[in-house]
Amino acid sequence: MKPRHRQRILAALILTAFGTPALAAPNTVELEKQLKALQEYVRSLQSQLQAVKDAQPTTTPGAAAAGPDENVASKDDINGLQADLENFKYQLQRDRDTRTALSARALNVSGVIQARYGATDAAVNTGGNSANAVNGRNNSFDLGAVLIGFNGNLYKDYEDGRNLDYTLRFGTSPQQGTNNSFLNLIDANLTYHILPTISADAGRLSVTFGQQLLPFGQEVQATEDLKPTINNALFTSPGSLDLARRQVGLIFRGDAFPVVDYGYNYRAPILTYAFGLVNGNGPNKSDDNNNKDLVGRVALTLPSDYNSWLRQLSFGASIYRGKQNVFVNSGADLVDKGKKDRFGFDLAYNHHPFGVTYEYTEGRDEYATGTKAAYSVAERKSRAHTGTFFYNIGEQFVKGYRAQGRYDDWWPKSYQPFYRYDRFDPNTAALRDEIKVHTLGLNVFFAETSKFQLNLNRTTFAATDKTTNDLLAQFQFGF
Amino acid sequence: MISRTRLLTRRLILAGLAASVLAPIAALAADAPKVIRIGLPLVGTGNRPVGGSWNFATVQIKGSLEQEFKADGIRIEWNNFKGAGPALNEAIANKLIDVFAIGDLPGIVGKASGLKTKIIAADNRRYAYAIGVPADSQARSIEDLKGKKLAIFKGTAIQLGFGKFLSRHGLSEKDFKIINMDSNTATAALATKDVDALFTAPSALYPLEDRGVAKVIYNERHDPAAANDRGQAYVVATEDFEKAHPEVVQRIVNVLVREAAWSADEKNRSALLQLWAKSGTPFSAYRRDYEGQGFKEALSPLLDEEFVANIQRNVSESQKLKLVRGSVDAAGWVDRKYLDAALKSNGLTNFWTPLDAGGKPKK
Structure with missing residues (x-):
């Protein structure tokens, strides 16, 4: 008990003891008795106090000096935290002002660069003026392609994921005998997701408006999962069926009846489809006639769980029906419009560690002969077969495996040997005009966005009865 | 002096011992x-x-x-x-x-x-699950979250835990707008109120509660009805x-x-x-x-x-x-x-x- 409390108690007791006798003066004997009683009372109080003290837990003498409760933040602690926060806010604002690329909306910047060495046993010679002439070139260092892309979100639907996205992509590729490799606009489009995208169990539908790839067949839209080669298949190039060129138009893409195996995080829609209208005359141009070309595709994937041998076995069919301007006099005189139709059938069995793809494509193009005054239109039928087999050694294509928690910049190194057979017959009515390419290659995936590719191409030209051998070695890297 | 025979015997025994000790190790090394x-x-x-x-x-x-x-x-x-x-x-x-x-x-x-x-x-x-909601949410039970955006990590044990939890309350996933998110993404989404609730491990929710951005409205560990329904x-x-x-x-x-x-x-x-x-x-x-x-x-x-x-x-x-x-x-x-x-x-x-x-x- 504190001294002050004791004094108060004693004062109260004295007042109690002497309060009443103060009215009539007591004698000495009475006073002694009262004093004794008072002493007894004090002793009794002292023993009670001691009992209370004994009942209380003992505190060590140093307990008070042990310091403040560690669970309670002091003012100094808060001041320190506040200073850290202010420093952080200042640094963040300063970095944002001076060192941060800003955009009005969400923006993802990406790029791809292909640094390539190519050698051939058929020397390249061109005529032409002195600046652009090529004189007996057997090998060359090139930039196969350089692409820079911007994409992001113009409207984000938090409720259903019916987002509005944009894509803008520029690119360049090596030019024969000239150094004019300006960046061209490749993709420029808006995509709106008509159906909700937040659930994997539901089908999806989106519409893309602008300049974009055609949803035709496999090769045109294949990612590196299905296309191991450096060069595209022959039928896609502008000299043949011209399907890889971007087109301007409006295309719907969607899927239905998805099979979702959540136990493997695997989603495979049974039906995938696309259809739309495009100008048909390539990128960065207004239409050259009043006819819009129709493109459509359906693909069926067998329903299966992830751990099934039927996983990722799909069949597809594609159609492109359009009109093109036809000319005579070596393209000098426009005379009419002719058909420009393409049909295709494809299958893919991408079952890690191996994959097989096959694609058949047929083209029907009308062309004119004669003169502007007297011309006739005929149809040319062309045909292409492309088949690829690849085998993966490593985990590059096991989606869940490569997404791991790691301390370092880890990536599963993978090797992918492959073989491709590619054949294009530009005119089935003509004899010995087809081109065949056998490609043997190896892809080495050594970092997240980088790979080394080695392709050996053996090309046979039936028209000239010549065979050439090419080697392409390329680093492709991106960000 | 040790005789040559005894020496040989001793060496044979030692070799035998060594072989008996090393053989399993060698076999292990081989396999x-x-x-x-x-x-x-x-x-x-x-x-x-x-x-x-x-x-x-x-x-x-x-x-x-x-x-x-x-x-x-x-x-x-x-x-x-x-x-x-x-x-x-x-x-x-x-x-x-x-x-x-x-x-x-x-x-x-x-x-x-x-x-x-x-x-x-x-x-x-003895794995348990809990429900977290934004700190200012009015929801006090799973019934209050009907029709709301609720995040779970599908395909994981959490989805089964959630299914069993809903069964105990006479509900199903169809009663909610289920969003599939991994745990780290989901806790961030709860903090920014992109989802109305998150069903996950309590230990993933308590840090949000400590920061004052979320609160735990249900913890299976304190629910006697869930005593036999622990995840494992x-x-x-x-x-x-x-x-x-x-x-x-x-x-x-x-x-x-x-x-x-x-x-x-x-x-x-x-x-x-x-x-x-x-x-x-x-x-x-x-x-x-x-x-x-x-x-x-x-x-x-x-x-x-x-x-x-x-x-x-x-x-x-x-x-x-x-x-x-x-x-x-x-x-x-x-x-x-x-x-x-x-x-x-x-x-x-x-x-x-x-x-x-x-x-x-x-x-």
Whole structure:
């Protein structure tokens, strides 16, 4: 008990003891008795106090000096935290002002660069003026392609994921005998997701408006999962069926009846489809006639769980029906419009560690002969077969495996040997005009966005009865 | 002086002894893998390969397997999957993993879809789930969240835990707008109110509550109705690996059992939670999550009747909730020989009390 409390108690007791006798003066004997009683009372109080003290837990003498409760933040602690926060806010604002690329909306910047060495046993010679002439070139260092892309979100639907996205992509590729490799606009489009995208169990539908790839067949839209080669298949190039060129138009893409195996995080829609209208005359141009070309595709994937041998076995069919301007006099005189139709059938069995793809494509193009005054239109039928087999050694294509928690910049190194057979017959009515390419290659995936590719191409030209051998070695890297 | 005959005899005996000692080691060296590929569905904050709550997480953090196999030159390759159990299943289907720990639902899905595996030990068998909502949410129960955006990590044990929780309340996933998110993404989404609620482990929600951005409105650990519905995890070996390297599997189980015994000691409780806190989930969050829950019971490696009955019940629940096609015979999936040998060789045969199918100590 504190001294002050004791004094108060004693004062109260004295007042109690002497309060009443103060009215009539007591004698000495009475006073002694009262004093004794008072002493007894004090002793009794002292023993009670001691009992209370004994009942209380003992505190060590140093307990008070042990310091403040560690669970309670002091003012100094808060001041320190506040200073850290202010420093952080200042640094963040300063970095944002001076060192941060800003955009009005969400923006993802990406790029791809292909640094390539190519050698051939058929020397390249061109005529032409002195600046652009090529004189007996057997090998060359090139930039196969350089692409820079911007994409992001113009409207984000938090409720259903019916987002509005944009894509803008520029690119360049090596030019024969000239150094004019300006960046061209490749993709420029808006995509709106008509159906909700937040659930994997539901089908999806989106519409893309602008300049974009055609949803035709496999090769045109294949990612590196299905296309191991450096060069595209022959039928896609502008000299043949011209399907890889971007087109301007409006295309719907969607899927239905998805099979979702959540136990493997695997989603495979049974039906995938696309259809739309495009100008048909390539990128960065207004239409050259009043006819819009129709493109459509359906693909069926067998329903299966992830751990099934039927996983990722799909069949597809594609159609492109359009009109093109036809000319005579070596393209000098426009005379009419002719058909420009393409049909295709494809299958893919991408079952890690191996994959097989096959694609058949047929083209029907009308062309004119004669003169502007007297011309006739005929149809040319062309045909292409492309088949690829690849085998993966490593985990590059096991989606869940490569997404791991790691301390370092880890990536599963993978090797992918492959073989491709590619054949294009530009005119089935003509004899010995087809081109065949056998490609043997190896892809080495050594970092997240980088790979080394080695392709050996053996090309046979039936028209000239010549065979050439090419080697392409390329680093492709991106960000 | 020792005679030549005795010397020769002595040398022969020594050679025999040396041969008897070295032969198993040589055999092990000949059969031993160069690397053991371990899979864990646990990833910590900031993508660090560290988890918590599981015995196998403790083994990884302490480097116990590395110590066990160091002398043999066998490398331990840890694969901590961001995609949790489903990503682990994908890797197993592609033969990229030898031994792994996995939770209820993905383990069952993998087995039902034909993955050839054997359960060799139990891991955490007292897993609980909780519901977190934004701090200013008016929701006080699951009924208040009907029609709202609720995040779960589909394909993981969380989805089965959620399904069982909804069944107890007479609800189904159709009563909510379910959004599939991994745990780290989901906690961020809850903090920014992109979702109205999150169903996950309590230890993932408490840090948000401490920051004042969320509150826990339900914790299964405090719900008597959920006492027999705890989530559980187990350690599994692929049949290929188990057949090829039974002695390696045995040593892995030995390590697991020793670590489980260490965790069971209450005086190591703080040290254990400190280890798990290396995942980025604070010590205090684990402390609150496991308040009143002993680790001897929670991390018991026993493949007892309760464990097997729980798996079988979870198979039925998964089928009822249409989360799995096919079936699994839990008793046939479990292989006790490695665990029994490990308990015996470590003097732990009677350390844990086996439980019967009802969760009561077996007499």
